[in-house]
Amino acid sequence: MLQYLKKLIFFSFLLFIADVFALPTFINGKAIRGSGLLVRLSTYTDQISFQESLLDLEEIKSDELFQLGFEIADIQEVFLNIGNQSFSFYAQAGKSYHLTIDNIEVLPKSALAEQNPLHIVWNEKNELNEVIDNFNYEFGDFLETNFIALYKNRDAKLLGVFEQEIEKKRSETKSLSEHELAFFKDYIAYQFADLKYASQTVSDKTLGETYFQNKPVLYNNSSYMLFFQHYFNQYFSSGKRTINYHEFVDLMRAQKNLAQLMDFVGKDPVLVQERLRELVLLNALKEIYYNKDFDSVKVGSLIKSIALQSKFQEHKKIGVAVLNQLTALKTGMLAPSLELKSTTGTVKNLTNYKGKYVYLFFISDNCQACEQDLSAIRMLNEKYRNDIAFVSVLVNYTKNGQNKLSQLPNTPWDKLLFANDFNMLNTYKVRSFPLYILLDREGKILLYPAKKPHEDIDRFFDYLIQRDKAKSAKPDELFR
Known part of the structure; x- marks a missing residue:
């Protein structure tokens, strides 16, 4: 299995360097009321797996301008994203595009709330689109x-x-x-x-x-x-x-x-x-x-x-x-690598929690449901912290990645800043917030997605802990 994976990685590398016909392509834009937000451009690696690939990202400057640069080999559908808003168009290799975005919605009430797509005004003729x-x-x-x-x-x-x-x-x-x-x-x-x-x-x-x-x-x-x-x-x-x-x-x-x-x-x-x-x-x-x-x-x-x-x-x-x-996220498989800086400045990865179960949850500061779950997480952490590590990944679509949830009191668990690592979000298939994942003591996927804090996840925690105690108990202890 390991040899297969090494070969697959090697072939992926060859495919990457073999794309010699790719040409630099640019998007020059103005995002009205978007200063300080991140604009990112992505595409699908293919339309069988629909695996998303990040092409470029940029902080929108104080004058509301941004520039994105990427390489493609042919006409390809790309996705322009700011926060949870998106717009797709067909980009042609080697061209430069000039556009204005005029309907940015900042911090919606819920990450699950329906948002309007980005409205694009082309500053010059874009005949194909x-x-x-x-x-x-x-x-x-x-x-x-x-x-x-x-x-x-x-x-x-x-x-x-x-x-x-x-x-x-x-x-x-x-x-x-x-x-x-x-x-x-x-x-x-x-x-x-x-x-x-x-x-x-x-x-x-x-x-x-x-x-x-x-x-x-x-x-x-x-x-x-x-x-x-x-x-x-x-x-x-x-x-x-x-x-x-x-x-x-x-x-x-x-x-x-x-x-x-x-x-x-x-x-x-x-x-x-x-x-x-x-x-x-x-x-x-x-x-x-x-x-x-x-x-x-x-x-x-x-x-x-x-x-x-x-x-x-x-x-x-x-x-x-x-x-x-x-x-990648199948039960029994090792969880994808994750290495992020915590709110205390310490770099954390999943190996830091080996020996404990990990209740990993992705939350966003524009998500009311995330904030509402915190009180239940506090109680779960207090009860199970000796056996289960509670770890949150705080997502914010700004350059510094600061998240208001990191400032809330009584959240005594590791809070990691995603630091604009959109590839990590794609790897974990984070499509909405909150997302909960449960890992076993070896860092393998146990539940994806896991139940939320208010969905009786504590009963499953109890089962896991009691099962582990039964496995480690001496034969004579089982009959006491």
Whole structure:
């Protein structure tokens, strides 16, 4: 297992340095009322694992200006974030973008409260995003107006007329570069493919032959990948393809290798192209990892084989990300490394708590629920502190990372400042606050997520402590 992980890390490094075609790209912006806040830019490493990757972050200056710099190799969807607000757009390698953000919401009442997306005003023409936004608006309006005709009556003629109208408008678009135009054309095509699939106005067989068979795999086109996910969803078990589910189960139980499974999947005429076939297999293996009909160890081993042996660099990268996604926070796995400075100035990591259970919780100072939980945590800490280390990670989206919860009295446990370590938040999949995690005495995941303080977590604490005492007791002590 350790050798596998070393190889995966090595291949990840090779993939990183091999991206020689990446070009520097810049965003110059003004964030009204955003002075002192952090603006960050992220993207997905791929659209199979959807693992988020931080591209850059910057404190917004006193004059409300900021600049972000990053490298990408192609047109790619990126996400601009301030606090819990976000905005996505398509960035093209080598370009500079100038924009203004005019609706920042500071410190919402709850981290779980719905917030408006960031509103972006482009300070100069941004043709690609403009035509995509216009198309999305027109496409959404058509779908809303004709929902019954499409999904109940399956009016293929109506859809065909609309598709022709859109194609005519696209062909008249003159402001895009050749590369942008090709991206936009594919974006439109696969949006329509997805609608045809959802409304069943075109057969699955025809859609597969038209949009996938012997067609390039468009890893960075979100429209293509959305249709890919829908079309190949539950690939082995849906019964919609030429693949027999029970035959596949038998092959997996017979410990067949990757090459044999690739041959088996190749029975599907849509998957004559090796690149697409392997991507479909990789996505399907991810889907069945937790399926009780399959051995997760064997499934994981096959994903590792793709990550290590695939001739397609994109699939090696995706394989590593999928493995990390499936195993990083799984019960029994070592918790991801965490090293942060505490409010007392001492650097802490999880090894400092070895020998105790760890009740790790991520909280934010713009979260009312977090503050309300503190009284229950105080009581739990008082009762269980000899066996359980209570450790909070305080999240604040400003440069100094100071959190008002760190100043509250009667919080006698380690309080760690996340110090803008967004990769750490992504690793622990912190999507909302509060998030609670319970680790065992060796630093392995016991519960993810764990129950909250007011959800009878103390009963589980009692069980763990009593179980440990029973294990360590001498035989004659058990009968006293």
